[in-house]
Amino acid sequence: MKKIYLKDIAKHLNxxxxxxxxxxxxxxxxxxxxxxxxxRIKEYAKKHNYEPNQLARSLSTGKSKNIGLIIPDxxxxxxxxxxxxxxxxxxxxxxxxxxxxxxxxxxxxxxLIQSLLNRQVEGLIIASTQQNxxxxxxxxxxxxxxxxxDRYYPNYDTNYVIVDNxxxxxxxxxxxWDLGRRKIGFISLKPGLEAMRQRLMGYRDAMKDFGVDTDxxxxxxxYNNYENEIKNAIEELVRHPNNVDSIMFSxxxxxxxxxxxxxxxxxxxxxxxxxxxxxxxxxFDLVDPPITSVLQPVSxxxxxxxxxxxxxxxxxxxxxxxRMVLDTELIVRRSCGAS
Amino acid sequence: MKKIYLKDIAKHLNxxxxxxxxxxxxxxxxxxxxxxxxxRIKEYAKKHNYEPNQLARSLSTGKSKNIGLIIPDxxxxxxxxxxxxxxxxxxxxxxxxxxxxxxxxxxxxxxLIQSLLNRQVEGLIIASTQQNxxxxxxxxxxxxxxxxxDRYYPNYDTNYVIVDNxxxxxxxxxxxWDLGRRKIGFISLKPGLEAMRQRLMGYRDAMKDFGVDTDxxxxxxxYNNYENEIKNAIEELVRHPNNVDSIMFSxxxxxxxxxxxxxxxxxxxxxxxxxxxxxxxxxFDLVDPPITSVLQPVSxxxxxxxxxxxxxxxxxxxxxxxRMVLDTELIVRRSCGAS
DNA sequence: TTGAAAGCGATACCAT
DNA sequence: ATGGTATCGCTTTCAA
Numbered sequence: 001m002k003k004i005y006l007k008d009i010a011k012h013l014n015x016x017x018x019x020x021x022x023x024x025x026x027x028x029x030x031x032x033x034x035x036x037x038x039x040r041i042k043e044y045a046k047k048h049n050y051e052p053n054q055l056a057r058s059l060s061t062g063k064s065k066n067i068g069l070i071i072p073d074x075x076x077x078x079x080x081x082x083x084x085x086x087x088x089x090x091x092x093x094x095x096x097x098x099x100x101x102x103x104x105x106x107x108x109x110x111x112l113i114q115s116l117l118n119r120q121v122e123g124l125i126i127a128s129t130q131q132n133x134x135x136x137x138x139x140x141x142x143x144x145x146x147x148x149x150d151r152y153y154p155n156y157d158t159n160y161v162i163v164d165n166x167x168x169x170x171x172x173x174x175x176x177w178d179l180g181r182r183k184i185g186f187i188s189l190k191p192g193l194e195a196m197r198q199r200l201m202g203y204r205d206a207m208k209d210f211g212v213d214t215d216x217x218x219x220x221x222x223y224n225n226y227e228n229e230i231k232n233a234i235e236e237l238v239r240h241p242n243n244v245d246s247i248m249f250s251x252x253x254x255x256x257x258x259x260x261x262x263x264x265x266x267x268x269x270x271x272x273x274x275x276x277x278x279x280x281x282x283x284f285d286l287v288d289p290p291i292t293s294v295l296q297p298v299s300x301x302x303x304x305x306x307x308x309x310x311x312x313x314x315x316x317x318x319x320x321x322x323r324m325v326l327d328t329e330l331i332v333r334r335s336c337g338a339s
Numbered sequence: 340m341k342k343i344y345l346k347d348i349a350k351h352l353n354x355x356x357x358x359x360x361x362x363x364x365x366x367x368x369x370x371x372x373x374x375x376x377x378x379r380i381k382e383y384a385k386k387h388n389y390e391p392n393q394l395a396r397s398l399s400t401g402k403s404k405n406i407g408l409i410i411p412d413x414x415x416x417x418x419x420x421x422x423x424x425x426x427x428x429x430x431x432x433x434x435x436x437x438x439x440x441x442x443x444x445x446x447x448x449x450x451l452i453q454s455l456l457n458r459q460v461e462g463l464i465i466a467s468t469q470q471n472x473x474x475x476x477x478x479x480x481x482x483x484x485x486x487x488x489d490r491y492y493p494n495y496d497t498n499y500v501i502v503d504n505x506x507x508x509x510x511x512x513x514x515x516w517d518l519g520r521r522k523i524g525f526i527s528l529k530p531g532l533e534a535m536r537q538r539l540m541g542y543r544d545a546m547k548d549f550g551v552d553t554d555x556x557x558x559x560x561x562y563n564n565y566e567n568e569i570k571n572a573i574e575e576l577v578r579h580p581n582n583v584d585s586i587m588f589s590x591x592x593x594x595x596x597x598x599x600x601x602x603x604x605x606x607x608x609x610x611x612x613x614x615x616x617x618x619x620x621x622x623f624d625l626v627d628p629p630i631t632s633v634l635q636p637v638s639x640x641x642x643x644x645x646x647x648x649x650x651x652x653x654x655x656x657x658x659x660x661x662r663m664v665l666d667t668e669l670i671v672r673r674s675c676g677a678s
Numbered sequence: 679t680t681g682a683a684a685g686c687g688a689t690a691c692c693a694t
Numbered sequence: 695a696t697g698g699t700a701t702c703g704c705t706t707t708c709a710a
Contacts, residue, residue: 003481006704016681021705032679054457055403056703059394059686075423077416077621084414087440096458099438101426118393119435256622282416282620283595288627345688355697360689371695395687398702 004048013040020045024052058120067309068098068116068124070109078252078279078298079127082149085302086125093310095122104223106131117144123309125302127151130193145312147322149305151195159312159322161304165195165278168294168328169202172276173248175292175330177210179337181246181274185217185237187258188250189226199250199278217242227257234261238273246274246336252281255291259335270337280331290333297326343387352379359384363391397459406648407437407455407463409448417591417618417637418466421488424641425464432649434461443562445470456483462648464641466490469532484651486661488644490534498651498661500643504534504617507633507667508541511615512587514631514669516549518676520585520613524556524576526597527589528565538589538617556581566596573600577612585613585675591620594630598674609676619670629672636665 006024010017020041022031028038044050058064069086071079087097098116102109106129113135116124123145128136130151136158139146152160176184186203189196200218207214219233237244249255255277259269267273269289277284280293308322332338345363349356359380361370367377383389397403408425410418426436437455441448445468452474455463462484467475469490475497478485491499515523525542528535539557546553558572576583588594594616598608606612608628616623619632647661671677 010681017704018681018706019679025705034679037679051453051457053398053459053703055394055398055459056686057705059392059398059688060703060705062686064394073423074413074426075416075420077414077419080416080419081414083438084412084440087413087438088442091439096437096439096454098435099422099426100430100435101423103427114390115435118390120392120394253621256625259625281622282592283622283626286595286598286627287622287625349697356688357690357697357699358695361696364689373695376695392687395702396689398704399687399689401702 004050006050006052009041009044009048009050013044015041024050064120064122065094066096066098066119066121067313068100068113068119068121070100070102070112070116070124070126070128072102072104072127072129074099074101077281078296079150081298082127082302082305085299086306089303089306093306102129104129110135113139117142123147123313125149125305125309128153145309147305147308147312149301151193154194159308161301161308161324161326162195163296163301163326163328165198165328166202166205168296168330169199169248169250169278170206171328171330172278172292172294173203173206175332175338176246176248176274176276176336177206179274181337182212183217183242183244183246184212185219185242185244185247186214186250187219187221187230187233187237187247187254189254190220190222192223196250203248217244221254226254230254230257231261234258235265238262238265238267244273246270246276249275249277252277252279252284252293255293256281259287259291270335274337275335277335285333287335289335292333292336292338293331295329295331297328300326343389345389345391348380348383348387348389352383354380363389403459403461404433405435405437405458405460406652407439407452407458407460407465409439409441409451409455409463409465409467411441411443411466411468413438413440416620417635418489420637421466421641421644424638425645428642428645432645441468443468449474452478456481462486462652464488464644464648467492484648486644486647486651488640490532493533498647500640500647500663500665501534502635502640502665502667504537504667505541505544507635507669508538508587508589508617509545510667510669511617511631511633512542512545514671514677515585515587515613515615515675516545518613520676521551522556522581522583522585523551524558524581524583524586525553525589526558526560526569526572526576526586526593528593529559529561531562535589542587556583560593565593569593569596570600573597574604577601577604577606583612585609585615588614588616591616591618591623591632594623594632595620598626598630609674613676614674616674624672626674628674631672631675631677632670634668634670636667639665 006017006020009020022028023038023041090097100112109129109132126148127150133153147159149161152162191197221229249258262269277291277293279296284291304324345356345359348359361367362377362380429436439451448468448471465487466489472492486498488500491501530536560568588597601608616630616632618635623630623632643663
């Protein structure tokens with residue numbers, strides 16, 4: 001059973017390639033091709049398992065039916081879940097998703113964008129390293145539809161779907177305060193990412209509202225060495241003169257690492273130090289103690305991103321909001337000392 | 340700055356498209372194109388940001404530089420990690436990965452395979468639903484390079500990279516036995532997947548070695564309703580007449596669900612019931628108690644799969660083993676009652 | 679209704 | 695060394 005092409009069908013049936021193409025794309029009726037011919041063509045195609053070459057079709061139509069998704073790391077559950085949603089939705093709409101991971105490397109991001117463009121994607125969804133405004137601007141000048149997710153460029157006008165990082169942390173910190181915690185530390189990653197900056201501000205502003213000075217209890221770790229740096233950070237926070245009674249972690253893997261560290265220091269959570277994590281990992285509810293987390297609406301991020309992108313690509317009439325800031329949800333568990 | 344094509348360069352420089360194509364593909368020297376011309380072409384191309392249309396190139400060369408990856412679910416950490424490895428390796432080799440999730444649905448798998456073939460992928464890596472031997476056979480008759488991962492068809496001759504499911508469970512169960520557990524239950528998913536069958540056999544054979552009857556302590560849940568069924572399964576195992584003192588879970592999410600259930604029944608782990616999980620989730624070491632797990636060499640699965648696939652695609656001379664059964668590793672933590 | 683032919687953007691063969 | 699031209703497989707315009 002060897003491969004069969006459009007022209008083969010045409011030849012064997014003594015019709016033109018045009019007819020075959022039209023019929024197989026269900027444009028037979030509108031082009032008034034006789035039902036008899038249509039039937040012959042369809043049957044022959046089915047019988048011989050004809051499958052069109054999408055590359056050729058794309059080249060011809062100028063539509064690849066591909067969209068690109070660039071994320072920092074597909075093995076991070078947060079991005080994996082977004083990717084899952086993006087893929088499922090796109091697939092239903094007839095689009096294939098080309099994933100790629102930037103590993104937080106701006107140069108790689110640049111290359112990936114270029115590579116995806118070369119592959120004629122019709123649009124992009126990007127969780128940018130945020131050190132690449134240049135590339136993003138290029139996309140815009142090229143009129144390439146795209147939407148940023150998770151991270152955006154605050155000074156540059158684009159579509160985006162992000163979460164309320166500021167509010168999420170702000171609420172969480174206030175929650176700790178309401179539970180009687182007064183010396184609240186904050187462990188995060190060094191700036192560079194707007195999301196991290198927002199989370200820091202959410203923390204700072206909350207503390208400012210309470211009139212507490214935070215200079216010494218904010219620890220920002222570097223991106224490529226946080227595994228090692230967190231040990232010191234935790235130690236400095238919990239011992240004199242800081243003696244924090246609680247720590248807000250700006251992201252789930254920091255919270256996990258931090259908890260391991262607290263344990264090895266024999267510090268009781270939440271009795272000695274309460275903790276809250278921004279975002280969570282699969283088993284955070286099973287951890288000892290279960291970790292209070294600020295949940296992000298992961299699926300929605302992917303879902304809205306696809307919706308916005310499709311609107312840009314296909315120019316649907318119904319306009320939807322193209323800048324979305326989604327709410328987070330505080331899931332209270334024992335690690336913050338509640339209940 | 341509008342888009343520029345090969346022919347534009349040729350025209351502006353008064354050379355042929357051939358020359359431009361050759362030079363830009365670094366075949367200038369071997370085709371003895373004068374250095375002067377080469378330089379002109381390269382400079383012009385760079386200056387005007389020429390980027391070749393991969394679709395056109397692929398159509399012309401017959402090589403898409405795409406490979407397809409089909410997995411059940413990208414949001415499952417296990418597959419996400421494999422995908423991550425596959426992507427990183429492929430990217431270095433100049434290939435783009437087209438991911439797609441079958442959601443354990445054989446029909447969707449069929450469609451995905453077809454869709455990827457239409458997009459002219461040069462090879463496939465598939466974690467099959469295992470209800471699709473037909474499609475796999477078709478791939479073979481089409482001479483399409485592919486390698487199965489995680490799941491394979493035991494009665495059908497293909498390349499694959501899997502783990503030693505049998506041995507992994509067998510060892511884990513023996514470990515429980517060595518710790519003094521005698522009534523060991525097993526919770527898994529209904530057959531269909533060879534991996535699950537192997538895990539079951541690993542358990543059965545271990546128990547047979549000990550001369551223990553297991554008929555009543557094996558619970559196989561259905562794929563689409565295990566969240567609900569696990570409650571009963573656990574209850575039946577722990578209460579009279581079974582009274583198991585330990586449970587082996589055939590996969591990480593069952594272990595997580597199971598632990599939640601055990602807790603809500605106020606059963607102490609590991610004192611009353613020890614547990615071991617096949618595979619793990621991100622925070623299993625932080626759980627109360629930390630969960631003993633059979634680790635799979637996730638990255639290697641992806642890595643070897645790409646290696647094998649590339650060998651098939653590019654026909655490298657160095658032959659490597661094309662059926663690999665990788666070893667698992669038992670990570671002993673407190674949930675099994677050790678230490 | 680149907681078919682011929684141009685075109686999508688590249689590669690590669692075959693002359694010159 | 696360089697260029698003309700066929701080709702990849704399909705869509706689509708235009709004439710018949």
